[in-house]
Amino acid sequence: MIASQGLPTVLIVEDNPDLLDLLLLSLPRLGPFKVYGVSDGIAGLEQFYEQRPQCVVIDIKMPGLDGYQLVRALRGDPETAATPLIILTALAQQRDHFAGLAAGADLYLIKPVTPQALVEAIHQVIRVSEAERLQRLEALLEEEPPEPEIS
Secondary structure: OOOOOOOOEEEEEOOOHHHHHHHHHHHHHHOOOEEEEEOOHHHHHHHHHHHOOOEEEEOOOOOOOOHHHHHHHHHHOOOOOOOOEEEEEOOOOHHHHHHHHHHOOOEEEEOOOOHHHHHHHHHHHHOOOHHHHHHHHHHHHHOOOOOOOOO
16 A cells, blocks of 8 residues: 555455455555555444545445444444445345445445446545535435335
């Protein structure tokens, strides 16, 4: 990781070591960002409070806290509630997407995603104001959850 002053910081919370390594190597070059990474939700929460990143990219299925729990924990603390949060997961069903946004994520991305697309998403959520983020969450709470998909 290349540490540079003045760059936006991004925390990646991802339990797949290959994907975590790829993102830790590519995001600083493409962003450019200062990037930190951890492999579970509890470490993600601890690292968040230590580093205070401008954006967090969160997997759903992880040991410790899962991604939904981590998003809710960050949204539930007034100090961290306005932090841009992106869910990056393999869970592709509509109910998963709704659950991620209802938990408080700004974006819900489905793997695989190119590092370039993730960089664009990070820039997008960093530009959203706190007022716009709260307005989007309020609108989402008024929506009806999707019907379960029958397989």
